[in-house]
Amino acid sequence: MASHSNVRDLHLSVHDRPQMVEHLKNEIFDLVVIGGGITGAGVARDAASRGMRVALIEDRDFAIGTSSRSSKLIHGGIRYLENYEFHLVFEALSERALLFEIAPTLVHPLRFVLPLYEGNRVGMFMMGLGMWAYDALSLFEAPEPHERLTANESVERLPLLQRNGLKGSYVYSDAYMDDDRLVLETLRSAVAMGAFAANRIRASDAVVTDGKVSAIICEDHVSGQKFNLRGKHFVSTVGPWTDKVAVDLLKKWKKVLRPSKGVHLTFNRSRFEVNDAIVMAADNEKRIVFGIPRHEMFIIGTTDTDYPGDPKDVSVTPEDVDYLLDVANQYFPGAGLTKADIIGSYAGVRPLVDDGAETESKTSREHLIYNDDRNMTFVAGGKYTTYRRMALDAVESTLDYFDLNDRVRFARPQTEKPLNPLASFDGLSNARRSVDRFQLGTGLSRDVIETLVERHAGETPDLFVFDPGPAFSHEERMWTMEAKHAIRETMCDSLVDFYARRVPLVLSRADHGLPFLGRISRAFQEELKWTDQERANQAKQLQEYLNREFAWKKSET
Numbered sequence: 001m002a003s004h005s006n007v008r009d010l011h012l013s014v015h016d017r018p019q020m021v022e023h024l025k026n027e028i029f030d031l032v033v034i035g036g037g038i039t040g041a042g043v044a045r046d047a048a049s050r051g052m053r054v055a056l057i058e059d060r061d062f063a064i065g066t067s068s069r070s071s072k073l074i075h076g077g078i079r080y081l082e083n084y085e086f087h088l089v090f091e092a093l094s095e096r097a098l099l100f101e102i103a104p105t106l107v108h109p110l111r112f113v114l115p116l117y118e119g120n121r122v123g124m125f126m127m128g129l130g131m132w133a134y135d136a137l138s139l140f141e142a143p144e145p146h147e148r149l150t151a152n153e154s155v156e157r158l159p160l161l162q163r164n165g166l167k168g169s170y171v172y173s174d175a176y177m178d179d180d181r182l183v184l185e186t187l188r189s190a191v192a193m194g195a196f197a198a199n200r201i202r203a204s205d206a207v208v209t210d211g212k213v214s215a216i217i218c219e220d221h222v223s224g225q226k227f228n229l230r231g232k233h234f235v236s237t238v239g240p241w242t243d244k245v246a247v248d249l250l251k252k253w254k255k256v257l258r259p260s261k262g263v264h265l266t267f268n269r270s271r272f273e274v275n276d277a278i279v280m281a282a283d284n285e286k287r288i289v290f291g292i293p294r295h296e297m298f299i300i301g302t303t304d305t306d307y308p309g310d311p312k313d314v315s316v317t318p319e320d321v322d323y324l325l326d327v328a329n330q331y332f333p334g335a336g337l338t339k340a341d342i343i344g345s346y347a348g349v350r351p352l353v354d355d356g357a358e359t360e361s362k363t364s365r366e367h368l369i370y371n372d373d374r375n376m377t378f379v380a381g382g383k384y385t386t387y388r389r390m391a392l393d394a395v396e397s398t399l400d401y402f403d404l405n406d407r408v409r410f411a412r413p414q415t416e417k418p419l420n421p422l423a424s425f426d427g428l429s430n431a432r433r434s435v436d437r438f439q440l441g442t443g444l445s446r447d448v449i450e451t452l453v454e455r456h457a458g459e460t461p462d463l464f465v466f467d468p469g470p471a472f473s474h475e476e477r478m479w480t481m482e483a484k485h486a487i488r489e490t491m492c493d494s495l496v497d498f499y500a501r502r503v504p505l506v507l508s509r510a511d512h513g514l515p516f517l518g519r520i521s522r523a524f525q526e527e528l529k530w531t532d533q534e535r536a537n538q539a540k541q542l543q544e545y546l547n548r549e550f551a552w553k554k555s556e557t
């Protein structure tokens with residue numbers, strides 16, 4: 001690994017982490033960001049793009065919180081139209097349009113079918129008006145305008161759909177995305193713009209001088225050391241941990257969140273035979289549950305129940321599974337889904353802002369930006385879809401804490417450019433045109449090359465450097481390249497983090513990618529100089545992680 005004389009050469013790499021931490025210890029930053037989910041990554045990128053000196057710390061792995069446990073949709077939120085939250089829908093649809101442009105390898109258009117049955121609260125006519133409003137709020141620039149289908153056309157489109165009482169359906173556009181990778185690419189972009197970021201660092205307390213926070217007391221889980229991270233201003237972006245971190249740091253704090261749990265199940269895509277997502281009504285039409293085909297899997301979710309516990313402990317229960325299976329079987333009776341069909345599951349906690357609503361699902365998805373007098377800004381709530389906008393508003397609001405010179409210097413964000421210049425539209429188109437050349441050059445199968453190109457676009461050739469060569473199977477070669485890239489470009493230092501948040505192995509394959517464990521763990525060992533003991537420990541931790549995540553399966557037997 002090259003040594004870096006210039007700060008701008010630092011990557012979000014495990015190898016560069018020690019240098020990142022040295023900077024964190026020794027400098028005074030303009031902005032210190034606590035929490036490495038999409039909100040923190042967005043704030044860091046926005047602030048760095050304005051020329052601020054930025055530091056970001058994450059307690060565990062980037063995106064380990066809510067930001068890897070969402071429905072993985074970039075959507076305007078058609079449901080919010082019912083609550084007349086037009087502003088929220090308009091903002092989300094504008095962001096959706098921008099994300100197609102700045103993250104084309106991570107955000108993909110998807111059609112959604114919304115079937116309507118006899119006795120539904122909203123009829124075809126009213127839903128048609130809603131669809132028209134949805135198209136209008138996207139300024140008629142959705143990937144495709146909405147369509148109206150008869151009952152027969154609906155069943156042609158979704159062959160296993162419940163026919164009884166079906167009146168017809170509407171089809172509209174939204175998008176699916178890779179939530180964990182969008183965090184990582186946003187952070188990489190922030191680092192490329194000069195931000196400093198490190199994982200495995202917990203904000204445990206604050207130094208308060210004359211009633212103002214002047215430093216965060218950090219615990220580095222890698223070195224076991226404590227240090228002070230100094231800044232002119234501090235931003236908390238810890239999502240569902242907001243109330244907890246506020247008490248740890250500021251002591252006096254009035255709760256602002258009403259966290260709610262959401263569960264998803266994943267299935268083999270072939271079980272559903274569809275290319276479109278489906279919008280299903282649940283709980284007497286009070287809620288929506290999505291069925292989402294994406295990459296290799298089909299996701300069904302989500303639930304929505306109050307969750308007062310520690311977000312770290314959130315888990316899927318047999319009741320959550322029954323609830324989602326019931327909804328899916330009502331809509332797809334022909335699929336005859338059972339628990340045995342479920343490949344994976346995941347649970348997350350929504351950092352909803354408590355607005356006094358009657359029920360969890362009525363609680364608004366609007367975000368909170370709160371500038372505390374003690375020199376700390378809290379950003380929470382909102383939706384993934386609008387993270388860039390929320391980050392922009394948050395950083396804008398911190399400018400009041402700076403002097404006039406700085407306010408002028410930091411006035412202009414530049415977040416409308418591609419997150420990764422090599423993975424822009426042009427980068428992706430060029431890489432797609434190079435598939436034959438890549439295949440010839442590497443001897444890798446077309447499937448593998450196409451997968452790499454769709455994930456990494458113009459960065460694909462950088463991964464070929466890590467190819468262990470034809471002594472290994474094509475898939476083993478691909479996972480080796482992905483592993484080494486994850487270590488050097490996303491600060492991934494453990495097998496659990498790799499399997500769970502860098503590649504879709506855990507959720508999309510019934511074997512969770514364990515057949516590749518030998519090769520992948522060897523790649524980590526080579527790159528991070530693990531001992532055999534460390535390699536064995538890491539493999540054990542991965543198995544324990546899988547047992548924990550899918551513990552509900554055990555309670556079934």
Ligand SMILES: Cc1cc2nc3c(=O)[nH]c(=O)nc-3n(C[C@H](O)[C@H](O)[C@H](O)COP(=O)(O)OP(=O)(O)OC[C@H]3O[C@@H](n4cnc5c(N)ncnc54)[C@H](O)[C@@H]3O)c2cc1C
Binds near residue numbers: 064065074245261
């Ligand atoms: C089930 C579900 C489905 C959803 N679906 C969608 C969807 O499809 N589309 C959409 O737009 N939105 C969706 N959302 C909302 C969206 O996922 C969240 O709004 C977003 O991910 C919140 O990100 P965050 O960065 O604020 O929080 P998080 O991702 O939770 O990040 C907070 C981070 O702070 C870190 N942290 C905590 N304490 C400390 C500390 N003391 N020191 C340092 N770091 C700390 C945590 O480890 C964590 O990584 C969904 C949410 C849920 C739960």
